[in-house]
Amino acid sequence: MKFAWKHALLAAGLMLGLAGWGADRAAAAGTLTIAREQDSTTFDPAKTILAPDIWVLTQFYSTLVRSDITATKILPDLAESWTISPDGKTYTFKLRAAKFSDGSPVQASDVVFSLKRVRDMKDAPLRALFSPLDQAEAPDPATVVLTLKTPSPPFLATLAMFAASILPEKAVTAAGDKFGEQPVGSGAFVLREWRRGDTVVLERNPNFWEPGLPKLDRIEWKYVDNDNTRVLKLQAGEVDAATFIPWNQIKQLQADPKLNVQLDNSTRLDHILINHSHKPLDNKLVRQALNTAIDQKAIVDVVTSGFGTVANSFFPLNGVDYNPDNKNYAHDPAKAKAMLEQAGVKNLKLDFVIVAGDSSHEQIAVLVKDQLAKIGVELNIVKLEAGQQWDALVAGDYDLGIMWWLNDVSDPDEKAQFCVSGDPENRSYYTNYNNPEVSVLVQKAAVELDPAKRKEMYYKIQAIAKDDVHWIDLYYSPFRNASRSNVKGFVQDPLGRYALETASVE
Amino acid sequence: MIAAGVPALRFGRMPRWAGPLPLTVGIAVIAVWIVLALGAPWLAPYDPFLQDLAVRLQPPGALHPFGTDNFGRDILSRVIWSARVDLTMGVIGVAFPFLIGTGIGAVAGYFGGAVDLIFMRILDMVLAFPFLVLVLAILAILGPGLTSFYIALALVGWVSYARLIRAQVLVVKGSDFVIAARSLGYSHLRIMFRHVLPNSIVASIVFAMSDIVLVVLSGSAISYLGLGVQPPTAEWGVMIAEGQSYISTAWWITTFPGVAIVLMAFGFSMLADGLGEKLGLDG
Numbered sequence: 001m002k003f004a005w006k007h008a009l010l011a012a013g014l015m016l017g018l019a020g021w022g023a024d025r026a027a028a029a030g031t032l033t034i035a036r037e038q039d040s041t042t043f044d045p046a047k048t049i050l051a052p053d054i055w056v057l058t059q060f061y062s063t064l065v066r067s068d069i070t071a072t073k074i075l076p077d078l079a080e081s082w083t084i085s086p087d088g089k090t091y092t093f094k095l096r097a098a099k100f101s102d103g104s105p106v107q108a109s110d111v112v113f114s115l116k117r118v119r120d121m122k123d124a125p126l127r128a129l130f131s132p133l134d135q136a137e138a139p140d141p142a143t144v145v146l147t148l149k150t151p152s153p154p155f156l157a158t159l160a161m162f163a164a165s166i167l168p169e170k171a172v173t174a175a176g177d178k179f180g181e182q183p184v185g186s187g188a189f190v191l192r193e194w195r196r197g198d199t200v201v202l203e204r205n206p207n208f209w210e211p212g213l214p215k216l217d218r219i220e221w222k223y224v225d226n227d228n229t230r231v232l233k234l235q236a237g238e239v240d241a242a243t244f245i246p247w248n249q250i251k252q253l254q255a256d257p258k259l260n261v262q263l264d265n266s267t268r269l270d271h272i273l274i275n276h277s278h279k280p281l282d283n284k285l286v287r288q289a290l291n292t293a294i295d296q297k298a299i300v301d302v303v304t305s306g307f308g309t310v311a312n313s314f315f316p317l318n319g320v321d322y323n324p325d326n327k328n329y330a331h332d333p334a335k336a337k338a339m340l341e342q343a344g345v346k347n348l349k350l351d352f353v354i355v356a357g358d359s360s361h362e363q364i365a366v367l368v369k370d371q372l373a374k375i376g377v378e379l380n381i382v383k384l385e386a387g388q389q390w391d392a393l394v395a396g397d398y399d400l401g402i403m404w405w406l407n408d409v410s411d412p413d414e415k416a417q418f419c420v421s422g423d424p425e426n427r428s429y430y431t432n433y434n435n436p437e438v439s440v441l442v443q444k445a446a447v448e449l450d451p452a453k454r455k456e457m458y459y460k461i462q463a464i465a466k467d468d469v470h471w472i473d474l475y476y477s478p479f480r481n482a483s484r485s486n487v488k489g490f491v492q493d494p495l496g497r498y499a500l501e502t503a504s505v506e
Numbered sequence: 507m508i509a510a511g512v513p514a515l516r517f518g519r520m521p522r523w524a525g526p527l528p529l530t531v532g533i534a535v536i537a538v539w540i541v542l543a544l545g546a547p548w549l550a551p552y553d554p555f556l557q558d559l560a561v562r563l564q565p566p567g568a569l570h571p572f573g574t575d576n577f578g579r580d581i582l583s584r585v586i587w588s589a590r591v592d593l594t595m596g597v598i599g600v601a602f603p604f605l606i607g608t609g610i611g612a613v614a615g616y617f618g619g620a621v622d623l624i625f626m627r628i629l630d631m632v633l634a635f636p637f638l639v640l641v642l643a644i645l646a647i648l649g650p651g652l653t654s655f656y657i658a659l660a661l662v663g664w665v666s667y668a669r670l671i672r673a674q675v676l677v678v679k680g681s682d683f684v685i686a687a688r689s690l691g692y693s694h695l696r697i698m699f700r701h702v703l704p705n706s707i708v709a710s711i712v713f714a715m716s717d718i719v720l721v722v723l724s725g726s727a728i729s730y731l732g733l734g735v736q737p738p739t740a741e742w743g744v745m746i747a748e749g750q751s752y753i754s755t756a757w758w759i760t761t762f763p764g765v766a767i768v769l770m771a772f773g774f775s776m777l778a779d780g781l782g783e784k785l786g787l788d789g
Contacts, residue, residue: 227751246751248576298559302576356650356732359751366577366738370557383650383732 030217032487032505035230035239039197039223042180045165046118049125051406051496054162056200056221058497060101061165061185062209064093064111064144065156071267071410071494072320074156078106078166078186078209079144088151088449093144098209100168101190108138113169115146115159126163128425129414151447153454154411161409162497188214188501198223208501215504227359234259234482240505241483241490246359247305253482260485263307263478264492267316267407270308270360272368272472277432278399280345287469288329289339290400293375294368295331300475303363307480311473313462314419316405318476318494321412321458326466328473337375349378350399353392356383361402364474393430403429406496412458416442420465433470529780532715535773543589550583554740563756573758575749581758584740585766591741592722592770595652599721600714602660607667608703608710614668615675616698625668632665638724642733650733659721666717667710674706681705708785715778719771726767742767 038052045057066077076082079093098106119130132152137145148155158164171184183191186209189202202219222239224230230242231249235256245253245261254261272294280286296310309317312328340348352368354361362383369379379400384392393401407415418426421442422434438461445457466473483490489503542549552570558578566573572581614625632640641658648654678684679702687697726743728734735741737748742763749759 228753231754248752248755252755301559302562359748362737362748363576367557369738370555381736383736 030215030505031220032216032218032241032490032500032503033220033222033239034490035222035224035233035242037223037225037227037230037244040194040200040221043183043191043194044180045162045167046121046124046127047180049408054408055492055496055498056202057165057183058162058187059189059202059219059500060183060187060191061162061167062098062106062187063160063162063164063166065160067157067160067410067493067495069491069493069499070265070318071407074160074410077160078111084156088153089148091146091148091155093146095142095144096209097142098186099207100171100184100186101205101207102168102171102184103207104168104170105141106166106168106186107141108144109141110169111144111166112136112138113172114167115164117167117172118163124163126161126408128417129158129161129163129409151449153449153451154409154413154446157409157411158414161495163408189219192218210501214501216500219500231482234484237484240487241481243481245480245482247303247307247480250305250307250480258485260483260487260490262481262483262491264481265318265494266477266479266492266496267319267494268404268477268479269311269314269316270364270402270404270474270477271311271314272364272474273393273398273401273403273429273431274433274469274471275396275399275401275431276434276470277396280343280348281350281399283343283345284468285339285343286345286348289336289343289345289375290372290377291329291469291472292332292339293336293371293377294472294474295371296328296474297331298371299364299367302367303360304475304477308475308477311476312466314465314471314473315412315415315458315462316407316476316494319407319412319415320410321455323459323462326459326462328466333371333374340375340377346376347378348376349380351382352379353382353384353389353398353401355386355389355402358386364402396427396430396432405429408495410495413442413446416445416458416461420461420470428470431471433468435464435468435470438464438468526780526783528776529784532773532775532777532780535769536777539589539593539770539773542586543593546587546590550580550586552580552583554579554584554587555738556580563752565756566758572762573756575745575759576752576756581745581762584745585742585762587740588742588745588763588766589770591735591739592725592767595655595725595735596718596722596770596774598656599659599663599725600717602656603663603717604667604710604714606660607664607669608671608707610664611668611671612675612698612703612706615672616679616694616702622672626672629665629668632662637662637720638727641724641728642731645728645733650736652735655725655728655734659724663717663721666713670710670713671706674709675702678702678706712778712782712785715774715781719774719778722770722774723767 040053040056041050042048042053043057043060045061062078064077064079065074068075078095078098080096082091082093084091095108100106115133115136118124119127119133121127132148132150132155133146134149135147139145165185168184172179175182188205188208190205192203193201200221204214204217224233227246231245233239234242250261253259274281274287276282300306300308300310313323313326315322352365354365365381369381372379392398419429420433420438422428422439441457441461445454448454479492481490486506488506492498556579561574562576562578564570564574570580572585574580610625614622640662644658644661645654648657684697684701687701725734729741729743730747735744737744745763746760752759
């Protein structure tokens with residue numbers, strides 16, 4: 001035994017030494033190593049809507065304009081200045097002198113090419129957002145003129161989103177389908193290496209237009225899917241930062257002086273989708289009964305360890321035109337039971353489709369099953385792999401299902417269009433919710449140029465959607481990142497973009 | 507594993523109690539689990555599904571000897587109720603492979619020839635894959651759930667029994683009493699059930715005891731992966747999966763079901779060892 005002990009001690013000492021050595025070296029070289037929960041699939045900004053793609057690729061590209069860190073204001077980016085014609089249909093941008101990472105200059109023709117590309121590409125998931133764009137022209141290399149079909153108040157915010165990234169026409173054409181693996185942009189960082197399922201390595205872009213930035217030389221995004229392992233690696237100093245810290249460990253990590261827990265405002269809402277085409281869920285009274293039976297506070301306490309906020313609207317907390325006073329349902333099982341009886345519904349059995357292995361989903365399912373059992377509704381929990389669950393929701397093969405939403409655009413139009421407008425393609429986020437009054441309001445708000453009137457319309461939409469229970473709002477939650485205390489500025493804006501160009505390791 | 511070349515039951519020796527120590531320990535441990543499983547409604551202090559958010563994440567104490575989980579459910583009650591699920595899982599999970607494997611192995615060994623050849627080649631094919639990989643693949647096709655798990659086990663687990671019984675049958679079928687029975691003109695069925703099987707099944711029974719360990723462990727593993735028993739059912743693997751993210755803040759959620767799995771596996775291992783010793787098999 002003595003012998004074995006010696007070996008164990010030696011090994012432990014060696015591991016500690018290595019961990020310490022790793023941390024020192026990282027600090028000296030200005031390298032930020034981040035452990036994250038998923039790997040990327042592509043870095044082509046037009047072709048993805050997945051967070052793990054977007055959060056890395058936004059480091060590679062610049063956009064004409066960008067949103068500020070609160071995602072409520074629009075700031076200049078590649079465009080130094082811009083003017084909008086009084087009729088709201090013509091946008092003229094003046095470009096600054098900037099270069100792509102391959103050294104070629106950013107020209108107006110690249111802007112025209114990039115915006116037309118995302119609008120016209122067949123497999124671009126967000127191309128509908130660019131449909132107001134009628135013509136894009138480049139009268140000279142530093143001027144871009146965009147003409148819209150109709151006035152569109154959300155359009156400037158749309159230009160600030162990742163899908164509107166400005167790409168070099170030459171490099172994109174040369175790379176073809178491979179561009180997603182060999183991105184070239186004018187952002188703060190460039191892709192050095194991508195080992196799939198393992199690590200994405202970024203290096204600073206020497207041609208970045210903003211003087212003095214980025215501060216870091218190198219960023220490594222390491223894929224570590226286990227929540228506990230990510231935290232352990234952070235505590236051991238093997239990585240400098242970690243994403244998606246488990247809710248129940250936040251308090252413990254906050255007490256650690258070597259670590260910084262960063263709970264940044266986000267536009268995330270977790271909600272329960274309801275399939276309105278399945279009887280009796282087409283009955284508003286039944287949906288209201290379900291919502292009344294659900295105890296949102298309990299879900300916030302158990303799932304998010306109290307770090308979330310009870311949601312009272314399908315608009316995100318911290319989002320533009322969110323109504324903090326939107327009327328919510330009070331948790332009342334007795335009332336919910338009476339409502340079900342009034343609707344004449346007995347022995348209701350519902351399939352609840354969730355993602356297998358997602359601990360938030362499983363906890364919500366256990367809680368909701370218990371809460372609905374109290375009003376006589378039997379919930380059958382169906383656990384599917386993430387991709388299959390999404391397919392089931394899209395195919396309408398569910399009664400209830402858990403989903404979440406993070407805004408991609410600071411303007412509320414995107415979410416209203418996608419979640420309640422009754423659009424035949426996305427069917428109100430696959431719920432088949434269709435209220436003509438809401439549909440009309442959404443389209444009116446989309447072209448309303450007076451911000452006050454627009455806000456009023458969005459307040460009304462939030463109220464009707466809540467009354468209709470188009471889905472069941474659960475909770476808002478902040479982003480949850482943690483980093484070693486020598487890391488500065490590891491922050492996310494409410495749309496999810498990491499502001500890594502200003503981050504540093506001391 | 508049990509070595510081949512096992513002698514038949516020794517008739518003429520009176521069985522007497524004074525069994526080997528492992529057997530005594532094994533029987534005692536398993537008896538405790540059976541009592542807990544059958545008596546769960548009376549022995550468990552709380553309803554295993556009762557969520558009481560006011561007492562979330564309580565460490566072990568007087569009111570909750572094993573503490574409470576993130577839903578405020580009593581861990582002790584859940585561990586006790588799980589014994590039902592896991593014992594049932596072990597017994598059913600072994601019964602089907604045992605029956606199928608014994609049947610196929612006996613037929614193959616007894617008749618030999620083409621029958622033997624075909625069954626043994628199928629057996630080789632199944633054996634070519636690692637056990638859990640094949641079970642997981644079948645579960646992926648059938649979908650999650652206990653029924654799928656049993657079907658998967660039956661499809662994969664029979665090979666060990668078939669191989670074991672075949673080897674025994676090959677030995678026994680050459681013995682004088684079988685040749686005698688044959689010359690008396692008894693039917694194959696009668697020879698098989700009256701003479702061959704009783705004299706070749708001991709090793710399989712002993713193996714079944716140790717196989718229960720494997721089944722309970724893989725059942726828990728599969729529930730942990732979300733493919734077996736579904737929450738909110740109390741099952742040790744499910745409990746460990748549910749408590750996983752709390753491992754550094756509330757160790758008791760995962761520790762107690764973990765200890766329970768180990769203890770049940772220990773009981774059956776002892777039982778298998780002791781039985782082998784008692785019946786004169788090499789361990």
